[in-house]
Amino acid sequence: MIDDSRLLAAIPTKAETCVLKNNGIREKFSHEKLVKSLLNLGASLWTSENVASEVARSVYNGITTKEIKILVYDALKKVDEELADRYLAANRMRVRTSRDRIETFDQKKIEDNLVREAGASEEVAREIASDVWRELKKLNVEYLTAPMIREVVNTKLIEHGLETLRRRYTRLGIPVYNITNLIENGSRDNANMIHNPETVHKYVADEALKQYALLHILPSRLADAHMSGDIHIHDLEFFAARPLNCLQHDLRLFIRHGLRVDGTGDHTSVAGPPKHLETLMNHAGEIMLASQQNMSGGQAMSLWNVFVAPFASGLPYEKIKQAVQMFIFNLNMAYAARGSQVPFTSINLEFGVPEFLEDEPAYGPRGEHVGVYGDFAEEARLLTRAFTEVLLEGDADGKPHLFPNTIYTIRRETLKGEFHEELGLVHELASKYGTAYFINMLADYRGEMANYMGCRTSLADNWTGNWEEDCLRTGNLAYITLNLPRVAYQSRDDDELFEYLDEYIDMAVEVLRIRREQALHCLDDYHLLPFLSQEIDGERYYRIENATMSFGFTGLNEMLEYHLGSGIEDPESNRFGLRVVEHINERAAELKKETGWRWSVLQTPAESTAHRFAMLDHEHYPEEAVLQGTKGAYYYTNSSHTPVNAEVDIVQKIKIEEKYHPLTPGGHIFNAWLGEAKPDPAALEGLTRKICRSSDIGFWAYSNALSFCLRCKTLMRGLQDSCARCGERDDVEWYDRITGYVQQVGRAKSSSGGWNRGKQQELLDRRRINI
Structure with a gap:
């Protein structure tokens, strides 16, 4: 409360x-x-x-x-x-719309909708809309809703004897017109989904579940706060039935006990402990696919190559690589996650066996104890090499494998000469496709273990100090994003800014408390999440008590620019920005003491939120709003990043952004946007070494913009309008990192594709560097 x-x-x-x-x-x-x-x-x-x-x-x-x-x-x-x-x-007469917004009532919209959706004449539409307005004026309600208005319209259509128009205008969970539009044109809310029957099915269901959360689960003032753009409640469509976000799995448990993909074994075949490397590869993919059915966010595995290593013992390298190849292709071809997506997966790899794991019991074929993980250092190293080589080869058409998000953990021992060849291969991958991520374990705020899930959410051994309990079988429960520019627009001075910030945090706290309560209902009372609630080793698999509830934020740069007159690149403004994020951390620390729960702060990915906030603020604060982009495609700068078009070099960018990584333990990322010239892998490796040894950057990626010709299967660097080989112009696909993961942008000669207009504009605005 x-x-x-x-x-x-x-x-x-x-x-x-x-x-x-x-x-x-x-x-x-x-x-x-x-x-x-x-x-x-x-x-x-x-x-x-x-x-x-x-x-x-x-x-x-x-x-x-x-x-x-x-x-x-x-x-x-x-x-x-x-x-x-x-x-x-x-x-x-304010209207809660189906677009998760609160808008002013406008009779003209009813007229336009009747003409467009029902095929009414302008004269009939005007008459019906006028009747509706007279009826609505009589109502004493705080808010109208789009379905309520539509029902009044349908009543008036019946009264006028216009049954044919009424059938076209009616609502089936969502309006008939919207379903028709989904079938014919698809949606661009999620860059990871293509247009097919499953996505149509998902969007129709999502709309009903979003409205259920806003109208039935959340108090109206919190629903209003989301729709008006004060805060953003992520994954509203999953709030009721899949309230848990990301998860970091412990592969060892399935190696020891086998696999029940439905959580019980009552409805599917049950697999015993795997005996062979190939079987384990299949199980590892099935684990993440099965868990994805219970969750809204990414599925990840840390220490993957270390836990798999005993199964590679005695095998030739060619067989190890073939098994890894099967695993990677399966993750990219399992079109069975919600809405016909592949599961959103991440794999955290080590270059060897970390010191803290060397004496840990190791489990191999049949789940048997086979010594300690330190005995399998060479196998762990070969698995990472095989993983990198398969990713470097791409798919059969030469495109990059987009999943899993492959995350390489850099430790002090990694930078010694022993791993020079492996580091070189990883940086070839970064140079070619830009799909590799890096974790810096040399930073002072690091312990023995840190992992990442999805595109930046993170866990580290800083909760209880136990690396297993803090980092495995748990994850980010949920996060709420604060609209920082709007906090500034409402404030006259520093004191007011922090007062408003606290009030926004208070709203986020209440939403997160409700979401956690709903998650417990789904786990314990409704038996709705069987994979997560299955009992292994005498306890529930998913450890909700160690899951993070996080405060995200967007637009720190624009907040600073409005409040202080200069953005995050200015040293004085940057110091104030640090005060803002430190304040959010202080609130998280207070809540930890008060509740005993794991509260955290993260840099919101803001795939759609940065655009949504900016468009709402342009509407509600037209004179105050500090916006990036252009009309209809406005956006805010992501979290505490520098603007994508900032005139700063890579060293300045690191110095500005590194200070925020220790303050965002729930997740962060540094993006180096690379130019069209293919970077020298050795130069990238040199930069990696400098980042690790001389900065507090905790997680980063070298991001390439790529173009791929669908006709002749040619991969090109940069965002190209036509194919350099065959001259094709209509079927050239663009790729880049959306916020934390690489995905198709859309077609070069078309506005269609997975990214919203704000994100597409940000793509064009990105200032790229050559290394």
């Missing part, structure tokens, strides 16, 4: 009358703001000033926005009833 003492402490004096907004946040009452809104509505200056003055005489500290709107409407009716109606439509 929101901390009442914090709210009471923030209540201003009588001289600073505050308005309580629908989301629970207090805002200073402004005579000038009210006058301006009335002028924008078309009122004269005389009317605007008089109405605002009359309202000001009646307000009191803590008055709600609903009460103010009633006062304004009543005052306007005395002067101009038509103007009062316009005010009612614009301010009191």
